[in-house]
Structures are given as structure tokens and as C-alpha cells.
Amino acid sequence: MTEQVILTLNAGSSSLKFALFTAASQPKRLWSGAIDRIGMPNTHYQLSDARHTVVVDEPGHLGDHDMALTRLLGAIESLPGGLDLVAVGHRVVHGGPDCDCPKRVTPALLARLRRLTPLAPLHMPPNLAGIDAVRKTRPDLLQVTCFDTSFHHDLPHLARMTPLPRAYADDGIRRYGFHGLSYEYITETLRQDGVDTDAERIIIAHLGNGASMAALRGGEPVETSMGFSTLAGLPMGTRTGDLDPGIILFLMQEKGMSVDDIADLLYHQSGLLGVSGLSRNMQDLLSSHEAPAAEAVDYFCYQAKLQLARLTGALGGLNRLVFTGGIGENSAEIRGRICAGLGYLGIEVESGANKAGQTVISKSGARVIVEARATDEEKMIARHVAAQLAFHPVSHRTGTEG
The missing domain is CATH 3.30.420.40 (ATPase, nucleotide binding domain)
Structure with a gap:
């Protein structure tokens, strides 16, 4: 059998x-x-x-x-x-x-x-x-x-726009958003655990070698930190995150860098690796005693704090913050440092629960529930494939619909 x-x-x-x-x-x-x-x-x-x-x-x-x-x-x-x-x-x-x-x-x-x-x-x-x-x-x-873009497909019109002339939108230049399979899995898991996602304003922070955040209202995404490309938003393992485009013009005009040089710089040499000069791996940086490593961690947490606060503007408030991804799920130190000083938003982390890796890490009675959850993009993919098989049974030997 x-x-x-x-x-x-x-x-x-x-x-x-x-x-x-x-x-x-x-x-x-x-x-x-x-x-x-x-x-x-x-x-x-x-x-x-x-x-x-x-x-x-x-x-x-x-x-x-x-x-x-x-x-x-x-x-x-x-x-x-x-x-x-x-x-x-x-x-x-x-x-x-x-x-x-x-x-x-x-x-x-x-x-x-x-x-x-x-x-x-x-x-x-x-x-x-x-x-x-x-x-x-x-x-x-x-x-x-x-x-990964499907989750964000129906972002509000203003959230999809760029400030370029309208004609460029016809070429597909718009804000897309990424890490959608992870966000979809976390959203489904919240619902399975009894969270009324339709009634809450939620930010999910997918923090790993690639990193982004998404804001959900009424159970649907309304804004995200990434945009047209996977370069935007938070600094990542080797990617820049948000960068003044004037810097790119300067590097091309004054330093003679080619398009390929710029692409390699933005995608492969920057982010945590570029700032630290040591590693793209957050755990390596946290265990290092080198000053540039500490500065790279500080920069990551500072930018994450800014993005988090920015997304609350799109939501008009915040009820729940969920950390996920390799860093978000596993690094109590990074979670704590990002949340520090955000009491004005209602974010207050209970240090003991955070260090113990509990699911809920916010203080009892805090206005915002803060959680750390594992994501599972592979399981989300398997669910989608299973749904396709249910509607379109396939003969294993021929690859045709049964």
C-alpha cells in the first residue's frame, strides 16, 4: 500500500x-x-x-x-x-x-x-x-x-503606488511585498488559536536573513516594509533595506560603478554583512566582541523599530505584534531591543517570558499582545498543493487530470 x-x-x-x-x-x-x-x-x-x-x-x-x-x-x-x-x-x-x-x-x-x-x-x-x-x-x-507576493496582491491602492510618473506603473513598477507565505501561515495559525484577526490590528515581523514586516487590518494586509523589490525596508543579511536613491546615482556618476557593480553591492555586500564587516548571521554578530558587529545589531534593531512604528500609522493603532522567522522566533535579545522604548504604542515585553521563549511575551495587561511564533512556509506550500489536487486530481503516471 x-x-x-x-x-x-x-x-x-x-x-x-x-x-x-x-x-x-x-x-x-x-x-x-x-x-x-x-x-x-x-x-x-x-x-x-x-x-x-x-x-x-x-x-x-x-x-x-x-x-x-x-x-x-x-x-x-x-x-x-x-x-x-x-x-x-x-x-x-x-x-x-x-x-x-x-x-x-x-x-x-x-x-x-x-x-x-x-x-x-x-x-x-x-x-x-x-x-x-x-x-x-x-x-x-x-x-x-x-x-510570496500573492498575500499582498490586494494592498490598498495608495500602498501599491510609487512616486514615479504614472506611465511607469504600466510596466509593472509598483509596490508588491514579499514573505507572503510566512505571513499567510502566521495569520492562519492565529485564527486556529482563536484570535479574531478580523477585529485586530496586527503587525507580523518576519525577521531572518531576509526580513520584512506586514500590517494587517480586518484580516487583510494593508501595508508592508518591502515594496517593488526584495531590497526595500529593513536591512537584511546582505541586502541594504531602504537606501536613499541619490547614493546609487552618486556611486554610478562619481565612482564609475556599473549596474552589475551596484546590484552586487545592494544584494550581496550590504546589510548586516556590510555594516559589520564580519558576518551576515545575527547569532555571529551577537556573540562577537567587535565594535562594528555591535553597531550592525544596533542598526538593525533601530531600523526595525522605525518600520514597526511606521506600520502603526497605516493601521491607526496596534493590538498584536508577532515576531517570526529565524531571528524573530529565536532571538529574545533582538525582540527585546526592538520593543524597548515602545511603551507609548502599548508595547511592553515581559523579560522572563521573552527569555524563556514563550509564545506570549508581553506583560500582563499591556495594550498590545506581543508574541513569538514559528513560521512554516513549507507547510503552507503543501496546503496549497493539496488544495490543487483536491480540485484537479492528477494521474501520477501521466501527469494529466483524472
Whole structure:
């Protein structure tokens, strides 16, 4: 007796994060792992079971995403339990102005997504490489793209606008917003826990190597810190966050930097890494005794505090603040430093609860409930794929609707 399963993929430029879920209406995680350093020496493959116990941890060499996916699919076939892979769900960072929900992969959709690559040059090429690798290796499988921009698709008109001449909006230049799969998961989790999200004004802070915040009112997003690109808003591991565009003009005109030089600077050399000169990893910076490392942490927390206060303006107040992402969920120090001095907004953190990693970390009686929650973008993808399978059953062997 075989069990139908869904594979979720989050493809990076040199990595492939994955998870296997049951193909049920409420998918259950069975396995998860990652392949790192694809195309580089010492490729690393790791697989964990549902209890997060590492069962495979091995080096190797995988030259590209096709080879990595072939290795992964071979590993799936050898897993115990007679698993029958029926569909693959992909995290795709940018869906453009037309993708307001998950979409089945078609040649037309792929062509549209390739045209969006300049809008997210750091993320779209590996996202598309993952889709192409599945099409080449297992063309029979249903593939579903799940977009980080979909959650923000219906932002209010003013929140979508830029101050450029109106004609540029016709070219897709507008504010989009990202990390939507994470925000969607947190919003659903709040509702499952009995929170009336329709009645509350909520800010979710997704803080990790990539970082952003989103403001929700009436259960819907009304504003976000990121905009047209994944560069905007908060400083991140290697990305700038908000930057005066006059600096870019100066670097091009006075320093002779090319477009490629500027792109590399903004996406790969800045943020925590650039300010600290040491690392893009927050834990490295917190444990360092170097002054630039401490300054990078200070800068991150200061900018996060500013963004948080900015979003309360769009909401007209605040009832709940939720920290998530690798930093937001796990770093009590960063949560505490961001919230410090925000008592005027009703934000008051209980130090003991914060350090203990409790879900609710605000003081009893505080006007704003402050929480730390784990996000699960992979599970959100699996849910979307399961919904597609429910409406459009697929024959595993032919890839056609049943």
C-alpha cells in the first residue's frame, strides 16, 4: 500500500530546501532536508525525519539543480513506507501583478515568470531552475507555484503606488511585498488559536536573513516594509533595506560603478554583512566582541523599530505584534531591543517570558499582545498543493487530470 506525497521545494542559487508531506487536506510532514553548495565543492545533503532526527548527512558533488533534484528524487524512492510522489510545490518569490494565488505550472506561466526575473534577480533564477529541473527529471508530476507576493496582491491602492510618473506603473513598477507565505501561515495559525484577526490590528515581523514586516487590518494586509523589490525596508543579511536613491546615482556618476557593480553591492555586500564587516548571521554578530558587529545589531534593531512604528500609522493603532522567522522566533535579545522604548504604542515585553521563549511575551495587561511564533512556509506550500489536487486530481503516471 503506497501513500501519496507532496514535495515542497525552496530553491536558492546554490541550495535546495525540501520537505515531503502527505497529500491530505491537512498535510503532515514526513521528511525534510536540504542540499547545500550545489555547483561547488563539498556539496552537502541532509535528510531528517518527522521528529527532526537527522538520518542522512553526507558530502558529495552535485554540479547543478538538475543533478541535485535527481539525487533527491532517487532518495525519495528509497525511503521506507512506499511513498508515491504525485505533486511538487515551489516557493516562487515574485508572481508579478497578475498572480494573486497559487498557479499550476504551464508553459505560458513559465514564460511570464521568466519575464519577472529583473524584479527579483537574487531569487527568481534559482526558483525557476527548480521548476525546470522537475520538468526535465519528472515531467509527469503536477507542479504548483506558490508566490510570496500573492498575500499582498490586494494592498490598498495608495500602498501599491510609487512616486514615479504614472506611465511607469504600466510596466509593472509598483509596490508588491514579499514573505507572503510566512505571513499567510502566521495569520492562519492565529485564527486556529482563536484570535479574531478580523477585529485586530496586527503587525507580523518576519525577521531572518531576509526580513520584512506586514500590517494587517480586518484580516487583510494593508501595508508592508518591502515594496517593488526584495531590497526595500529593513536591512537584511546582505541586502541594504531602504537606501536613499541619490547614493546609487552618486556611486554610478562619481565612482564609475556599473549596474552589475551596484546590484552586487545592494544584494550581496550590504546589510548586516556590510555594516559589520564580519558576518551576515545575527547569532555571529551577537556573540562577537567587535565594535562594528555591535553597531550592525544596533542598526538593525533601530531600523526595525522605525518600520514597526511606521506600520502603526497605516493601521491607526496596534493590538498584536508577532515576531517570526529565524531571528524573530529565536532571538529574545533582538525582540527585546526592538520593543524597548515602545511603551507609548502599548508595547511592553515581559523579560522572563521573552527569555524563556514563550509564545506570549508581553506583560500582563499591556495594550498590545506581543508574541513569538514559528513560521512554516513549507507547510503552507503543501496546503496549497493539496488544495490543487483536491480540485484537479492528477494521474501520477501521466501527469494529466483524472
